[in-house]
Amino acid sequence: MSSLLCKSFLFMQRKSPCPISHSTTVNTTRARLRGVVFDMDGTLTVPVIDFAAMYKAVLGNDEYRRIKAENPSGIDILHHIERWSPDKQRKAYGIIRDFERQGLDRLRIMPGAVELCEFLDSKKIRRGLITRNVKEAVDLFHLRSGIMFSPALSREFRPCKPDPAPLLHICSTWEFQPNEVMMVGDSLKDDVTCGKLAGAFTCLLDEKGRYSLADFNNVDVEPDFKVSSLSEVHSLLEANFDLMP
Ligand SMILES: [Mg+2]
Numbered sequence: 001m002s003s004l005l006c007k008s009f010l011f012m013q014r015k016s017p018c019p020i021s022h023s024t025t026v027n028t029t030r031a032r033l034r035g036v037v038f039d040m041d042g043t044l045t046v047p048v049i050d051f052a053a054m055y056k057a058v059l060g061n062d063e064y065r066r067i068k069a070e071n072p073s074g075i076d077i078l079h080h081i082e083r084w085s086p087d088k089q090r091k092a093y094g095i096i097r098d099f100e101r102q103g104l105d106r107l108r109i110m111p112g113a114v115e116l117c118e119f120l121d122s123k124k125i126r127r128g129l130i131t132r133n134v135k136e137a138v139d140l141f142h143l144r145s146g147i148m149f150s151p152a153l154s155r156e157f158r159p160c161k162p163d164p165a166p167l168l169h170i171c172s173t174w175e176f177q178p179n180e181v182m183m184v185g186d187s188l189k190d191d192v193t194c195g196k197l198a199g200a201f202t203c204l205l206d207e208k209g210r211y212s213l214a215d216f217n218n219v220d221v222e223p224d225f226k227v228s229s230l231s232e233v234h235s236l237l238e239a240n241f242d243l244m245p
Contacts, residue, residue, distance in 0.1 A: 039185030
């Protein structure tokens with residue numbers, strides 16, 4: 001598959017989201033791409049939720065430090081809460097919702113998101129959304145951005161990312177194979193893992209250079225592509241895929 005070539009080239013070059021720029025002598029068999037599924041917080045919206053503060057408030061400082069040490073790639077707070085008593089769970093979800101509501105008040109659309117969606121529309125490529133946030137946040141995002149994603153699955157759909165179930169559900173709704181879809185998100189732990197487990201292409205949005213090559217060596221998953229802004233996704237898709245509805 002051409003993505004393997006893309007991937008190895010990408011991780012050697014690291015700077016270009018568009019690994020094959022002089023491809024006249026390269027095997028031009030390209031994968032067909034029919035749909036793109038996006039994460040919401042930190043991908044389609046500018047990150048405003050302080051997740052570390054949220055986790056500390058839910059877990060307490062000591063438990064937060066312990067769990068963080070055991071999970072260097074990130075804490076799956078929803079997974080931890082699931083094991084708690086109903087009363088403890090209610091309190092935890094209350095804290096999480098407070099943080100998420102504060103995030104909603106400051107919600108801003110990620111630069112490049114509207115343009116990327118217009119490009120996908122022009123190619124008749126489907127777009128979906130998967131978030132671990134609540135449906136209320138997705139509704140507000142749809143309202144503020146003026147762009148609709150369908151299906152748009154919030155955490156009311158279980159199991160959540162990184163489980164591949166929500167992405168497989170979208171593929172089945174669209175009647176596409178997972179390898180005809182790309183998952184785009186800012187979390188290696190949630191978005192890239194979800195995409196990989198489903199068998200989709202994956203693109204990590206790493207705006208601030210949080211992830212180095214060493215991070216990919218230390219985890220089981222590695223994105224097919226890595227970009228530092230959504231505006232790079234447009235050229236990446238055109239250079240590496242046959243965009244066919
Ligand atoms: Mg995110």
